[in-house]
Amino acid sequence: MKNTHSKNPKDAHVYLIGSGIAGLASAFYLEKDAGVPGENIHILEKDMIAGGATDGAGDNEKGFVVRGGRMHEMHYECYWELLSHIPSLEDPNVSVRDESYEFNERFVSNGQARLLKDGKKLDVSSYGLSLAQQKDFIKLTYMSEKSLGDKRIEDWFDQDFFETNFWYIWTSMFAFQKWSSLAEMRRYMKRFIHLVQGLYKLGGVMRTKYNQYDSVVRPMKRYLESKGVHFDMGREVIDIDFNLSADKVTATVLLMKDGSEIVLGENDYVFFTNGSITESTDNGTFNTHAKLKGIEESGSWKLWKKIAAKDPSFGNPAPFCDNVDLQKWYSFTATMKDSTFHDYMENFSGNVDGTGGLVTLTDSNWLMSIVIARQPHFPNQDADVKVFWGYGLYPDRKGNHVYKTMAECTGAEMLEELYYHLNIQDLMKPVTAAGKVNCIPVSMPFIDSLFMPRLAGDRPDVVPAGSTNFAFLGQFAEAPKDCVFTVEYSVRTAQMAVYGLFDTDKEVHPMYEPTHHPKHLIEALKAISN
Template identity: 85%
Template structure:
């Protein structure tokens, strides 16, 4: 890789394939730090809406949809730095970072109903780990990642570990499965050591004022458009040509689905978000289940598979996208023109909306969880409308009350299953009968793909060795030590790409490593032995 001052050329064009948070962050840094003029930055997006997995859409009549929720924490060094430059849409004199900080000072996560069984709260003051399981936990943080290879979590811990309250909290909060990558779990344990003590109450978890599309994506998009950045929606890149020699790799041509080509000049660059956790998703409705789609409906996976065959430095997508049954889960978003459900949960849990976080039904066959964010969760949400989100990690199992798998259920049936678990089916029946509730299920075939067991090199380096004018971005590029399934990871790869390919006076923000702080190590040790 050559980093040269002449790369700071005003006539360089940069093409960003994908408009997720990694692509948006790259555009900010390219314009702000690398001296690329906004008009020369092109974001090519297959969909008609920007944001990738940082999403949120809908209205109170058609129903709202958030496919997932992004938890944040104070030590997302790259992410908060990015948002410190972005003006809030509601008050442009305040940055999105400061808007989020202020919001989290008012609504502090302190979940009082984290795990439920038989509709009642479980005591989570102890994680329930045996002495041997505690030793396994500690040992995992000290072995090298390289030594773990592509082992699964179940290869390390005994089967009883997966019945503990610690695992129930962990699996529902982060969406790890028994068969997920042990190396990724180790990264999480090291990266979030400072949160282990308060994990049972979601202590230290931060959120944005609204859903991530309205709070993060829309402000960044407005900022970039004002700088002249071009958003080219409905533009799908289906292949990339490279000039590959012994010591250099150069991208030369982008092929688009509409049969057009973009020939890269000698000063031009391309950044590719390879892979996507929200590709091929499908929305159902109140009456109909969501459909499970696959690779054939995907843009980024198909493109990555195509270019990975050209050079081993471009990674190996197959472990991440070829096992949909191990990667999928289903989520749902309920829109209620009534406060009965929210009032019940608030009284039952002791948490006002925005302070409780995830509630997990430990005896649910689907391992269903739900969360009521601070209302309103959308800027266009009326005062008398409440929404909440939920998901199930095991969508191929039949419900405890509804005699269907979660994947076969409509929005109405998913809510019915939830009501029975909470023992509020009679309370909610009149609300449903009055047509005051809608629920939209979503099938997400690749949502857990980033946790699949992998080998070194399966995720390509952000800037592969010898790359002269291209970089990989996002959850499936390699950012050593940091944790996938976080917005921080995506923004970190953006910094690595821009500051690695362009001669700037900026460096990638160092990762916060709480394992270097004895206070947090001791706190974690006490917590797992409670």
């Protein structure tokens, strides 16, 4: 059955559960394209800060934290178009898109120290793929997604593949694991094949001027508030009642954690960001480790589980949230009131800050990587303060130097392990002794959940069949062909939801498909055969 559209958008009320980029983008399109008045749009957020995974927080004294960084590229058609309408944080006459474009013209990604071993740079000009592995790579791009089912990457490639330069670059850049979804890897290969020739130096990767909370979320929140959109912080939805008939799906009541209810009228709508990669995270300190939490501490996972039990069209969250040990990794953010580390890395790598991107320690038991963004990474960061971010994909392995699992390590111990791999322990001892270093570790139990092997239907359609007023948003709703773990995916689902439930003259932006361009295919083939 065809989904119905709102007949009177001026009288519609829309409740957005979750304030991540998908929710913010939905509010934008509802007001601009669907004609829903801003004051009729409510963003319900269980936390006290908006932004979801596009985050960044802290100060010079307590230390800064970015749980992760979102890499961008030029062909994020939905994302950049959205940000072309949002005034930047610092100059209302410049859009976030134009600010970002200008920033990336000045600071071009060209990593000179992409992979390290024994503290020395590796030659990554060759991806090191055997002829058989090259054939497997090409064959995978031409397989149908349906035929791959819930296969893992390790089911397709031989074990030697996971020791190649290509895999070290791929796994550290995108956070794929051997046991991640093969279908998801195929989507990435097809969607980003135009970047394959430059992956070894992070060619084509774009970033925002500051961390994404300050560069994207704050400007979007300010813009939406100027339109009258309500940000109802600290309000958690714990269940949704539906009227489920043979051919219609209608949300009727939102049940709130505080015991209140939001009864939905006939022209009211609900958009739900189901699942979250940053739910249940925990911050440690310089002297304490981060604690591993789980579903019990989450909001969106528990809510999705509840409603998924009510109707098959609401998807299946289990593959994405029931295997925390396969989905978790740990990150850390270092704040230094000293430039010693920063200066060393610039001289060692050959990259000024903001141009190098990921540096991966291939001989790290944790498979640790670090990123030094352009400084300052926060608008409130002092000129003499330097910030960098890192993460490890294997937090349950014991370190090479600090004989503890990464999960058990304090911020100080994570830095000690990093210094060991870079052979700079003596260089950094005086800085640490002077108390000029802070490092905050973060546990993220669901961070890789979107890459878990899944089957068709596990991610629900953005607008379920027969829906009259309900949509899913974000990384765990299905946007065919596009790639999860990207801001583009979240914004695309926002367009699909708004344009699917409201009559507009707009269509979802077509996805850039580089496999339709022979030039990109030829360049990629040359790169993998080198």
